[in-house]
Structure formats: structure tokens, C-alpha cells
Amino acid sequence: MDLLLQIEDIIENNGSDFELSKLFKQYIKEYKESLPELFKENQGKDFLVKHTKQLDSIITLMYKTVLRRLFGNFLPMRSQIPIAIIALGSYGREQLCVHSDIDLLIVYEKVEGYNSELIIEKLFYLALDAGMKLGHRVHEVRDLFKAANEDITIRTSLMEARLITGSPFIWHATQRELNRVRTYKQKEFILEKIEEAQIRRKKYPISMQPNIKEGVGGLRDAQLIFWVAKTIYNVNSSKDLSGKVFTEEEYREFRVALELLYRVRSALHLITGKQEDKLLLEHIPQVSKMLGFKNQMKFASKVLQAGWRINNFTQIFVKKMVRPFIVEQSYITKFRHNRIQKGIYLLDDRVFASYNLKPLPITELLEILIKLPDRDYRFDAGFLNQFTY
Incomplete structure (x- = not known):
């Protein structure tokens, strides 16, 4: 029997909440069992989007079921009920992996005649009893600004908010x-996110068994690009900066690398049956086969190359975007006194290059390095840009 008819049958016969949750649980179980076949047809971002849309439909149906249960045949229009159900984090980005938590934000207003708290409570009980892995927050609209600025994790997740269902007026x-949150103390937020990324990158360094999500050149680095871009430019996608901050070709290379990591992470989740984000050596044979690679060494090499590409793209273009927030007037004078040649500077054992400098031949860059005194140097993102692009 069709799921909608089964739900209606339970409600009409005054069935229990347990019967409804059991019905949804079975439906979700059957859907999860179909995911390997779906992955064969749609890999990468397409798979994640399809998975996200299916979860949207399940949550929307749960919400309708709760409303039908509470209001009976006198169901108000969706816009009249002062509740909005919103996806956050990777779910909001439509990049939710198979065994990742489903992050929800429920925003409501207290309106006489609508018991919003009861509706929200019933929805959560139904979802949790049906076996959904939920991470959730509940706020009145007026509390959002305060909540976002008390916790950087909340503020970050709100940047990726996406309406699933509910009142368009509350949304x-x-x-x-959310726009108030975005424009509030931008410099402090960006610098804190960069510091957070530096700590994470030390915890998950470059490895032959890379952490696809948290490691250097992983998905978190790609997300950092968006968080910074959203804060400064209010874009809806990193792609919106093509032709402004980076070229179409630079973005295309980054996107190709990102697509491979999406595929690898999804395959890891499906193979292990859990939230496994580390590409261990023992998983390489199965993952490479699942992704259509005949040569395991070539597959492993492609993954490491993708991490290198994302790492460089992130370092170069995050720095390019945040320069106005971190440049100090005193440094301008120091750079003038420590110029090696036009657009190239050496300061505190770090080699810098202006982003306005046209790409130099690799031979010229190597000659610059050879002429430097023999000691350890670090390289700024601008100089890395010269070698990468």
C-alpha cells in the first residue's frame, strides 16, 4: 500500500504514534537499502543532492502527518502555522552523506491559537522514533541573533540554512x-574560522590515509572557502566568485577535485555502513572498484592530487579574500623595504608575492629561490599562487 494511504489509514482509525513511527522506520530502512543502487547511477554531488531531496520529502511528510494528527480535518494553510523547518550544515548545502547527522533548525513564533511547541515536540519524537539521526535546535525568530553570536559553531551552520517546509513568512x-548575523563582527568571525582551520589541519595533517572530511585538502577546507565568501560577499555558492576572485578554469579544477572527494566519502559510508571519513588502506580496493578505477595505485594517487588541489585553492583564495581584514598599515612600509623584485618580497623568512603580479615563468620563480640565503623559508599564499596557477 502507498505510504500516504497507510498514514491516512492509521490516523483515521485512531492508531498510535508508535504505529506511525514504525511505518516511517520501515520506509526509511527500505530507502537506505536502495542507496547502493542509487549510487551506481548517480555519484558525486548528484548522489548527495538526490539523497538530500529524499530526506526533505520524508521530513516534510512527517510534518504533514503531525499536523494532520493534531488538527484533524481542520488543517490550516501551511503559511498560517508559525513554524519553519530549516536544514543546516551539510544538509543545508545539499551535501549530506549517507551516515551523517541530519542537522535541523526549527524556527517559530508564539501565536495565539497555535501550540507551536507541541507541534515541534511531536515532530521530533516521530523523527527520532523512526530512527533518524537528528541534530536539532529550536529558536524563536527573535532569539536567532543572540544564539548565533554566543557560539561560532551555530553561526557557521546558520550560514548554510535552507528551508525544507513550513511558513514562508517565518522563513x-x-x-x-541571518543577514544581521552575517554582517555582525565580520573580521572577528573570519579570523576565528581561520584559526579554527589551522588547529584542525594540524590535527589531521597530510597523510597516505587521508581524512576526506577533516584533513588538509578535505571537504572542511572547501567549506572554509564558502564561509569566508558568504561572510564577505553574501554569495550563495563559491562558484559565484568565478571571474572575480578566481578564474573559471581555477574553479573548474577545484570543482573536479571536490567531486572526487564527494564520491570517495559516499563510497566509504556505504561500504562501512557508518560515518567513516578516513580512507584507510584496507578500504582502497573496495572503494576504487566502486568508483570504477581498475588500478588501485592510480585511484590513491588521484585522491591525494585532489587533496593537494583543494588545499592550494583554499590557502590561496581565502588569503586573497581576507587581505582587507588582516593587512596592517605598518606592513606596507616593511614590504617596500624588503622587496626582492617587482611584486616579490621577503619578510621574516617568509616569501610573499602580490596577487596583482602576472604569473611568472617557473624558471624565474626557481631563480628567485636559488638566490636567497640558505635557510628555511615559508611561503605566503600569494607566492603559492604563482607556483599553482
Whole structure:
């Protein structure tokens, strides 16, 4: 029997909440069992988007079921009920992996005649009893700004908010608050996110068994690009900066690398049956076969190359975007006194290159390095840009 008819049958016969949750649990179980076949047809971002859309439909149906249960045949219009159900984090980005937590934000207003708290409570009980892995927050619209600025994790997740279902009026009010959050103390937020990334990159360094999500050149680095871009430019996608911050070709190379990591991470989740984000050597044979690679060494090499590409792209273009926030007037004078040649500088054992400098031949870059005194140097993102692009 069709799921909708089964739900209606339970409600009409005054069935229990347990019966409804059991019905949804079985439906979700059957859907999860179909994911390997779906992955064969749609890999990478397409697979993640399809998975996200299916979860959207399940959560929407759960919400409708709760409303039908509470209001009976006198169901108000969706826009009248002062609740918005919003996806956050990777779910909001439509990049939710198979065994990742489903992050939800429920935003509501207290309106006489609608017991919003009861509706929200019933929805969560139904979802949890059906076996969904939820991470959730509940706020009144007026509390969002305060909550976001008390915790950087909350503020970050709100940047990727996406409406699933509910009142368009509450969603519009939420968007106004989110824009207030975005423009508040931008410099402090960006610098804190960069510091957070540096700590994470030390914890998960470059490895022959890379952490696809948290490691250097992993998905978190790609997300950092978006968080910074969203804060400064209010874009909806990193792609919106093509032709402005980076070229179309630079973005295309980054996107190809990112697509491979999406495929690898999804395969890891499906193979292990859990939230496994580390490409261990023992997983390489199965993952490479699942992704259509005949040569395991070539597959492993492609993954490491993708990490290198994402790592460089992140370092170069995050620095390019945040320069106005971190440049100090005193440094301008120091750079002038420590110029090696036009656009190239050496300061505190770090080699810098202006982003406005046209790409130099690799031979000229090597000659610059050879002429430097023999000691350890670090290289700024601008100089890395010369070698990468």
C-alpha cells in the first residue's frame, strides 16, 4: 500500500504514534537499502543532492502527518502555522552523506491559537522514533541573533540554512535575522574560522590515509572557502566568485577535485555502513572498484592530487579574500623595504608575492629561490599562487 494511504489509514482509525513511527522506520530502512543502487547511477554531488531531496520529502511528510494528527480535518494553510523547518550544515548545502547527522533548525513564533511547541515536540519524537539521526535546535525568530553570536559553531551552520517546509513568512523573518548575523563582527568571525582551520589541519595533517572530511585538502577546507565568501560577499555558492576572485578554469579544477572527494566519502559510508571519513588502506580496493578505477595505485594517487588541489585553492583564495581584514598599515612600509623584485618580497623568512603580479615563468620563480640565503623559508599564499596557477 502507498505510504500516504497507510498514514491516512492509521490516523483515521485512531492508531498510535508508535504505529506511525514504525511505518516511517520501515520506509526509511527500505530507502537506505536502495542507496547502493542509487549510487551506481548517480555519484558525486548528484548522489548527495538526490539523497538530500529524499530526506526533505520524508521530513516534510512527517510534518504533514503531525499536523494532520493534531488538527484533524481542520488543517490550516501551511503559511498560517508559525513554524519553519530549516536544514543546516551539510544538509543545508545539499551535501549530506549517507551516515551523517541530519542537522535541523526549527524556527517559530508564539501565536495565539497555535501550540507551536507541541507541534515541534511531536515532530521530533516521530523523527527520532523512526530512527533518524537528528541534530536539532529550536529558536524563536527573535532569539536567532543572540544564539548565533554566543557560539561560532551555530553561526557557521546558520550560514548554510535552507528551508525544507513550513511558513514562508517565518522563513523570510529568519533570513532577515541571518543577514544581521552575517554582517555582525565580520573580521572577528573570519579570523576565528581561520584559526579554527589551522588547529584542525594540524590535527589531521597530510597523510597516505587521508581524512576526506577533516584533513588538509578535505571537504572542511572547501567549506572554509564558502564561509569566508558568504561572510564577505553574501554569495550563495563559491562558484559565484568565478571571474572575480578566481578564474573559471581555477574553479573548474577545484570543482573536479571536490567531486572526487564527494564520491570517495559516499563510497566509504556505504561500504562501512557508518560515518567513516578516513580512507584507510584496507578500504582502497573496495572503494576504487566502486568508483570504477581498475588500478588501485592510480585511484590513491588521484585522491591525494585532489587533496593537494583543494588545499592550494583554499590557502590561496581565502588569503586573497581576507587581505582587507588582516593587512596592517605598518606592513606596507616593511614590504617596500624588503622587496626582492617587482611584486616579490621577503619578510621574516617568509616569501610573499602580490596577487596583482602576472604569473611568472617557473624558471624565474626557481631563480628567485636559488638566490636567497640558505635557510628555511615559508611561503605566503600569494607566492603559492604563482607556483599553482
